[in-house]
Each structure stands twice: as C-alpha cells, then as structure tokens.
Amino acid sequence: MQQILDRDEEVAAQADSSDCFVRFIDVQKSYDGVELVVKGFNLDVRHGEFVTLLGPSGSGKTTCLMMMAGFETPTHGQILLKGEPINDLPPHKRGIGMVFQNYALFPHMTVAENLAFPLEVRHLSKDEIQRKVDRALAMVRLEDFGARRPAQLSGGQQQRVALARALVFEPDLVLMDEPLGALDKNLREEMQYEIKRIHASLGVTMIYVTHDQTEALTMSDRIAVFNDGVVQQLATPDTLYEAPENAFVASFIGENNRLLGEVVERQGERCQVRLDSGETVTATPVACGEVGTRTTLSLRPERVAIFDHSRQDELDNCFRGEVLEVIYLGDHLRTRLRVCGNDDFILKTPNAKGHSALKPGQGVEVGWSWRDCRALDA
Amino acid sequence: MSESPAAPLRTADGVPLKVSLRRAVRRSKIKALLLVAPLLTFLIIAFVMPLFEMLWRSVDNPEVSTHLSRTVAALEGWNGESLPDETTFAALAEDLREGQQARNLGLLSSRLNYEKSGMRSTISRTARRIGTLEPPYREALIEVNDTWGELDTWKLIQRETSPYTMSYYLAAIDRQLSPDGEIITVPEHMQIHATLFWRTLWMSAVITGLTLLLGYPVAFLLASLPARHSNLLMILVLLPFWTSLLVRTTTWIAILQSQGVLNDVMVALGIIADEARWQMIHNKMGTIIAMTHILLPFMILPLYSVMKTIPPSYMRAARSLGGKPFLSFRRVYFPLTIPGIAAGGILVFILSIGYYITPALVGGQSGRFITNYIAYHMQTSLNWGLAAAIASILLFVVIICYLVFNRLIGVDKVKLG
Missing domain, CATH: 1.10.3720.10 (MetI-like)
Incomplete structure (x- = not known):
C-alpha cells in the first residue's frame, strides 16, 4: 500500500517536470452557454504515456478528446501540445492521429487508399507511401487486405485498419474515442492487448476515452476518472482500485460495499464510524470530515473474510450476517449477505480447495481490516 | 443419411418441402395481391393502356388502306415508272365517290397532306366534282387537278398503303421521305x-x-x-x-x-x-x-x-x-x-x-x-x-x-x- 502511494507520488512528480507533452490548463466547455460540460479540466500527459479518460456517458470525457483533436473549441482555458498553445490551430495542422468510435473508415476507398490518405495529403512520394502503408498493414497483421473495401472486413479488422490509419503518418499523439465499443467481448480483449503492444513498440503518446473500467485498468499508465465534467481522481490503475479518493471513484472502479454512517471519533490514521444500523466500524479516514459528519465506508468484496480465529488480529471489524444468495462463478464464489442492515453486502471468496460452502439462510460471521475500509465523502 | 443428396426434402407426411411451402404461402400471396389490386387496375387503365395507345398511334397508318381500298388493290404490282393505268384511276374515282357520300375523306386528306402539301385541297376539290366525272377517269381526274398526273402522288399513295409508318418519327426529327423513299431533311424554314x-x-x-x-x-x-x-x-x-x-x-x-x-x-x-x-x-x-x-x-x-x-x-x-x-x-x-x-x-x-x-x-x-x-x-x-x-x-x-x-x-x- 505504501509502495503504491510512493509510486503515485513519483508519477505526479514526473508530470510536473518539463517533459510534459500534452497539457490541459483549466479547460472549460459549454455548448449552450448555460451548462458547463467540462468544468476546469487539468491534465498533464508525459511523452509516451497511455492515459485513459474514464467515466460514465455524458461526463465530458469525449468533449475533452474532441477539444484536443480540434473539433471543439474550449470555452475557457488552454490546451498545450509540446508546450505550444493549440486552441486556434485547425485539426489538420495538429498532426494528431485519431481512432473514432465507429472507425470512420472511408467506405469508397480501399484499405490501402484509406491508409495512403494521410500520406498523400502530406505530399509524400509514391514509393514512400507504398512502403509506409505496407509497414502499417504489417503492424496490424492485415498484409493481405490492402485491396479490400472496409465493408468487406469484419469489425475487428476494421478496427485494426482504423488504428493503422491513425498511426501510419507517425503522429506523436494518438487519440482514441471508445475504439473497442462496437466489438464483442473476446475481440475486445484481444484488441486491448494489441493496442497495448503497439503502444509499447512505437512509444507514441496515447489518450484513450472509454466508459469500460476493465479496459481502462488493463491498458492505461494513468486513468482520469470523470464525473459530471470534473476529474474525480487521476492516478495509476492500482491506486484507483486500492485507494479511491471519493465515493464515486470507489463505486465506479470495481465492485464496492457501501456502508453509510457518521464519524464519531478520529484518532491519527484511524477513525470510528457509527453506522445508521447502530454498529461501530473502525476505518481509514480518506475523504471524510470531522467528527459528526456523514461518511460512506467503502470496502472491496474480496477484502471481506469469513471470520477465522487464526486471523483474529487482522480483522478488527467483525459482524454477524445472514447469507441471502450464493452465486457460483467458477473461479470464485459471490455471496450476498445481510450485514449491518445492508442487504447488498457482497463477499467474494476464491474457489480454493476446502472453501466453506455457504447456504442461503445460514448465519455467518464476517470481518475485515480497518486498512481496507475507507471512509469517504458522504 | 442414406438418401442421395439430390433427393428433395420432404415434410413429415411425405409431401415435398417446396410444394408444402408454396401451399403455405399461397394464402398470404393472394391477400397481398388483393391489397394492390385497386392500384394495379388503376395503373393499367390510366397509365399502361394510354402508353401503348400512344406508342401505337406513333406508327399506326390506317388512312390510305381504309379509304382508298380499291385504289390500293389496283396499285398492286404497279412498277412506279409511269402513271398507273385507267383501272387504277377508275378505282380512285370510285373510292373518292364513296368517301364523298360517307363524308369521311377528312382523315385521308390530312394524312396525305402531312406527306405532300397540297394534297388536302387536291382531294377535296376532286371529291366535290366527283359526281360530274365521266370515264375515261385518267384524263378526267388529271383535268380536275393535275396533281393526279404527277408520278410522285401515286408513289406516295403506294407507299402509304403500308399499315405502319415511320413518317411521324421522321417528322419529329425534321426529316421526311422523298418520293423515292430516301430520308431527307425538310426545308430549313420548316425545321422546328x-x-x-x-x-x-x-x-x-x-x-x-x-x-x-x-x-x-x-x-x-x-x-x-x-x-x-x-x-x-x-x-x-x-x-x-x-x-x-x-x-x-x-x-x-x-x-x-x-x-x-x-x-x-x-x-x-x-x-x-x-x-x-x-x-x-x-x-x-x-x-x-x-x-x-x-x-x-x-x-x-x-x-x-x-x-x-x-x-x-x-x-x-x-x-x-x-x-x-x-x-x-x-x-x-x-x-x-x-x-x-x-x-x-x-x-x-x-x-x-x-x-x-x-x-x-x-x-x-x-x-x-x-x-x-x-x-x-x-x-x-x-x-x-x-x-x-x-x-x-x-x-x-x-x-x-x-x-x-x-x-x-x-x-x-x-x-x-
């Protein structure tokens, strides 16, 4: 845990340094002059980094990407690319590669013509275009598909072509707007690794927009979690999961047990929270207020354990609960319990040898450490 | 599996699948047809029939063969190098007499006038005096109107004997047939x-x-x-x-x-x-x-x-x-x-x-x-x-x-x- 925090600080320190590649400074955006879609967006992206903007739909993440690409102008604030403000630069002069949600492959051109387009507008020689197109097709393993039309390709192949087209003119920065949204699950996972591989081998900077947290966790160096036009937390995937800074991030990233209550005591790195159902829980204060304020306790289901005397010292919080439902998921078991008045208390236990088989209706004692229980904003 | 691949598929009771399918969709096909029937009838009456009527009219050429039937019969085998013989002139006089009595020479004279201007007045003038004419008709007709003495007039009548004509199409593109049957451009002042x-x-x-x-x-x-x-x-x-x-x-x-x-x-x-x-x-x-x-x-x-x-x-x-x-x-x-x-x-x-x-x-x-x-x-x-x-x-x-x-x-x- 401490290690994680250290790394986070390290990343933050690096971002502050001068090799900042993309920089959003206090960017605001409003479409109608009444409501702000993006409220004070700040982001520093280092060269070669893979940063994901993650958030529910309508949270302003795509708008940020569109402002970066030049299709929308910021209402306020500045966007810097390599230290130069680009607010007034038209999209075609920015030299940013972009992969669109539905690929936007030109349907009247063949795959090779699609790839040649960005090179032709840059007036490259015919031989060079041919060479680069071939190389880009090889990179996405579609060497034999140059003569086909986009409509003759499968979704996954179209996706690869879109990726190759965004990279063929060797941009320093590539933007991706939910590029895997239209693919089925298996293909999506395959493409995640593919994009990751290409990112690693080319060393380009990538800004990726998605609403899929698994995708974000798999691919990113850092993730900016968006909600309601504001970045809730910007951190590495493990920090986001292990140490969410507020209730939104905790519930949006991964599964999360929520317990509502009031802070009754704060002492150093621990605090006591009296739940609405009456029990008192020891927790780590993260974003809660002083004594007397409301708080949401966040607890990952896999950090909850069935009480076991050998681990008594670790499990500072112990409560009796009732099993309501058991779902068998192969590699793990998901048990829904009633604990501290919460009917949706989830317990995840790995399907290890000799795990105790719980039955609905059965009483059970569960416990967790105060370190895993984070007191966040109400 | 033992069935040969060419054997048609059959339903459970042995009817070939295709027959069974056709039977099943026949009802819905009839229903669909009934729904479009009013429009279909309307289109046939108001669009398809007039269209064919129009196409037919553009080549239809009944006037000469109907109103000059005797003349047409007499002209059969005429070589076209000198004026036809007395029989033909007599047939023409008979045709015109009959037409004058029935008062239906208008269409004929208009039709011939399209091809050779002056034919309308030639026919009407001849028809008016047809009762006074005496044989030999050849001299009598030429005396009434010397157009009958022109070889071209007879060539025209012989040509228009055919029940179909291209002359309307030719006229539509400012062309006409010369008396010798060649396609020529109409005089410039008539080109429109x-x-x-x-x-x-x-x-x-x-x-x-x-x-x-x-x-x-x-x-x-x-x-x-x-x-x-x-x-x-x-x-x-x-x-x-x-x-x-x-x-x-x-x-x-x-x-x-x-x-x-x-x-x-x-x-x-x-x-x-x-x-x-x-x-x-x-x-x-x-x-x-x-x-x-x-x-x-x-x-x-x-x-x-x-x-x-x-x-x-x-x-x-x-x-x-x-x-x-x-x-x-x-x-x-x-x-x-x-x-x-x-x-x-x-x-x-x-x-x-x-x-x-x-x-x-x-x-x-x-x-x-x-x-x-x-x-x-x-x-x-x-x-x-x-x-x-x-x-x-x-x-x-x-x-x-x-x-x-x-x-x-x-x-x-x-x-x-």
Whole structure:
C-alpha cells in the first residue's frame, strides 16, 4: 500500500517536470452557454504515456478528446501540445492521429487508399507511401487486405485498419474515442492487448476515452476518472482500485460495499464510524470530515473474510450476517449477505480447495481490516 | 443419411418441402395481391393502356388502306415508272365517290397532306366534282387537278398503303421521305422539332446544373444542422410544394417582367435606365429561372437523404489525418454524395424535359420546350401521330437516362426522403 502511494507520488512528480507533452490548463466547455460540460479540466500527459479518460456517458470525457483533436473549441482555458498553445490551430495542422468510435473508415476507398490518405495529403512520394502503408498493414497483421473495401472486413479488422490509419503518418499523439465499443467481448480483449503492444513498440503518446473500467485498468499508465465534467481522481490503475479518493471513484472502479454512517471519533490514521444500523466500524479516514459528519465506508468484496480465529488480529471489524444468495462463478464464489442492515453486502471468496460452502439462510460471521475500509465523502 | 443428396426434402407426411411451402404461402400471396389490386387496375387503365395507345398511334397508318381500298388493290404490282393505268384511276374515282357520300375523306386528306402539301385541297376539290366525272377517269381526274398526273402522288399513295409508318418519327426529327423513299431533311424554314429537342435537352441540363449548385449547400446544411433548426429549414424547402405550380409560375412573371418588381427596383436604384429594362421573362432566361426554382426541392431531397447517412466522423477523420478542409471535402465527403447527386440530377432532368406549364407560360417563343409542341399537335394541328412520335422519343430519352444511371450508380442505392 505504501509502495503504491510512493509510486503515485513519483508519477505526479514526473508530470510536473518539463517533459510534459500534452497539457490541459483549466479547460472549460459549454455548448449552450448555460451548462458547463467540462468544468476546469487539468491534465498533464508525459511523452509516451497511455492515459485513459474514464467515466460514465455524458461526463465530458469525449468533449475533452474532441477539444484536443480540434473539433471543439474550449470555452475557457488552454490546451498545450509540446508546450505550444493549440486552441486556434485547425485539426489538420495538429498532426494528431485519431481512432473514432465507429472507425470512420472511408467506405469508397480501399484499405490501402484509406491508409495512403494521410500520406498523400502530406505530399509524400509514391514509393514512400507504398512502403509506409505496407509497414502499417504489417503492424496490424492485415498484409493481405490492402485491396479490400472496409465493408468487406469484419469489425475487428476494421478496427485494426482504423488504428493503422491513425498511426501510419507517425503522429506523436494518438487519440482514441471508445475504439473497442462496437466489438464483442473476446475481440475486445484481444484488441486491448494489441493496442497495448503497439503502444509499447512505437512509444507514441496515447489518450484513450472509454466508459469500460476493465479496459481502462488493463491498458492505461494513468486513468482520469470523470464525473459530471470534473476529474474525480487521476492516478495509476492500482491506486484507483486500492485507494479511491471519493465515493464515486470507489463505486465506479470495481465492485464496492457501501456502508453509510457518521464519524464519531478520529484518532491519527484511524477513525470510528457509527453506522445508521447502530454498529461501530473502525476505518481509514480518506475523504471524510470531522467528527459528526456523514461518511460512506467503502470496502472491496474480496477484502471481506469469513471470520477465522487464526486471523483474529487482522480483522478488527467483525459482524454477524445472514447469507441471502450464493452465486457460483467458477473461479470464485459471490455471496450476498445481510450485514449491518445492508442487504447488498457482497463477499467474494476464491474457489480454493476446502472453501466453506455457504447456504442461503445460514448465519455467518464476517470481518475485515480497518486498512481496507475507507471512509469517504458522504 | 442414406438418401442421395439430390433427393428433395420432404415434410413429415411425405409431401415435398417446396410444394408444402408454396401451399403455405399461397394464402398470404393472394391477400397481398388483393391489397394492390385497386392500384394495379388503376395503373393499367390510366397509365399502361394510354402508353401503348400512344406508342401505337406513333406508327399506326390506317388512312390510305381504309379509304382508298380499291385504289390500293389496283396499285398492286404497279412498277412506279409511269402513271398507273385507267383501272387504277377508275378505282380512285370510285373510292373518292364513296368517301364523298360517307363524308369521311377528312382523315385521308390530312394524312396525305402531312406527306405532300397540297394534297388536302387536291382531294377535296376532286371529291366535290366527283359526281360530274365521266370515264375515261385518267384524263378526267388529271383535268380536275393535275396533281393526279404527277408520278410522285401515286408513289406516295403506294407507299402509304403500308399499315405502319415511320413518317411521324421522321417528322419529329425534321426529316421526311422523298418520293423515292430516301430520308431527307425538310426545308430549313420548316425545321422546328430538332431545334426544340436540343433546346429542351440543353436547357434541362442547365436547370439540373443550377439546382445542383443551389441545392447542394442547402442539403448539406439540412443534414448537418441540429434537428430543431433543420426542421424549420426543411419546411422552407418544402413550402413551394404547398403552393400551386401555376401561382409560383405567375409570381415569376410578376417579378421578372419588364414592368415587374425586379426591373422597377433596379430602375429605382439607378442600376439600369428606365428605357433599358431587362427582358428576363418570355425567353430562355425566364424558363430557366422559374424551372430552377420549381424543381429545386427535387434536387435537395435526394441529396439530403444521402447526406444524412454520412456520419460527421468521416470529415473529422479526414481533417485529423491532415486533410485541409476543401481537400477533405473533395476526397471524402463529395464522393460519398455522388449517389445523391445522380439521383437528384436524373430526377430533375427527367422532370424538366417533360415540363409543360412553366415553359408555356414564361418561355415566350425562344424558351419553349418540345412538350409545348406535343400540346400544339394534340390540340391545334390535331396531328396526333406526330404528337405521339415526339412523346415516344421523349420517353425513349428518359429510359436511356435511367439505364445509364442504373448502370453507373445503381437504382437500389438511392433512397428518397
């Protein structure tokens, strides 16, 4: 845990340094002059980094990407690319590669013509275009598909072509707007690794927009979690999961047990929270207020354990609960319990040898450490 | 598995699957047919039958063989090198006598007059005096009217014996058959149709080009504006449809005529002198302006329906890949709108080559279309055969346009609305 925090600080320190590649400074955006879609967006992206903007739909993440690409102008604030403000630069002069949600492959051109387009507008020689197109097709393993039309390709192949087209003119920065949204699950996972591989081998900077947290966790160096036009937390995937800074991030990233209550005591790195159902829980204060304020306790289901005397010292919080439902998921078991008045208390236990088989209706004692229980904003 | 692969599939009770399927869908097929039956009947009566009637009339040639049946029989085997013999003249006199009694020589004389001017008066003059004529008829008829003594007259009668004729089509393109059966151009002062065909075609092309030029940006705006603005714009585009065609055309007269609104304004502003007012109506310009306006929606709508299907991300992709705005438009957006351009173009072109009322009202002498001559031949000259031939040629041009379009673009790629 401490290690994680250290790394986070390290990343933050690096971002502050001068090799900042993309920089959003206090960017605001409003479409109608009444409501702000993006409220004070700040982001520093280092060269070669893979940063994901993650958030529910309508949270302003795509708008940020569109402002970066030049299709929308910021209402306020500045966007810097390599230290130069680009607010007034038209999209075609920015030299940013972009992969669109539905690929936007030109349907009247063949795959090779699609790839040649960005090179032709840059007036490259015919031989060079041919060479680069071939190389880009090889990179996405579609060497034999140059003569086909986009409509003759499968979704996954179209996706690869879109990726190759965004990279063929060797941009320093590539933007991706939910590029895997239209693919089925298996293909999506395959493409995640593919994009990751290409990112690693080319060393380009990538800004990726998605609403899929698994995708974000798999691919990113850092993730900016968006909600309601504001970045809730910007951190590495493990920090986001292990140490969410507020209730939104905790519930949006991964599964999360929520317990509502009031802070009754704060002492150093621990605090006591009296739940609405009456029990008192020891927790780590993260974003809660002083004594007397409301708080949401966040607890990952896999950090909850069935009480076991050998681990008594670790499990500072112990409560009796009732099993309501058991779902068998192969590699793990998901048990829904009633604990501290919460009917949706989830317990995840790995399907290890000799795990105790719980039955609905059965009483059970569960416990967790105060370190895993984070007191966040109400 | 043991069944040979060629054996037809059978249902559980042994009926071949195809038969069973046909039986199952027969009911719904009959129902579907009954639903379209009223329209089908209407179309057959009001469209298909008149169409074939028109095509038939353009080649039908019954007059000579009906009204000069005896003469036709007597002319059989005539070598055409000298005047026919007395029997033939006697047959002609008998035919004319009978025709005069039945008072049905009008059609015959008109028909022959199309081919050889003066034939109408020749026949009517001869028919009036037919009762007083005595044999030998050869001398008697030539004495009444020396046209009967011309070899060409007899060649004409012999030629028009045929129940079908090409002469209406030839007349429609300013050609005629010489007495010797060769196709020759009519004298220059009588040439009218070919000029009108060309004028109709090139003016239609100009009108199509203008509607494209004016309609393309509007359709683009319609397709790219947010719904609440584009709805208003769409109403403005469709507004002309809610006004009578006649009203719209006469409005142009009020605006464009030499004492009209536009000239008055320009005179008032001192742009033109009062005595040098522009002649913008009752000529080609009037026809082009009014028809461009009237046909504009027919260009905008197909363009719009195609543009609507082009996602904005294509242009964005082109821009982000480094294409300057115009280049991106030319390389990416424009090629995708070609089916719309073709659909709108062919629609406007076909509509305008068949347009009648607007050129008739604002075209004057120089802005008139071939359709105005179809109407003239239908209503005034009563030469229905020629009207049918001109109309058939127009139909033929339309079919050619359609086939070319289908070959190049494909009709199935076009959605209207």
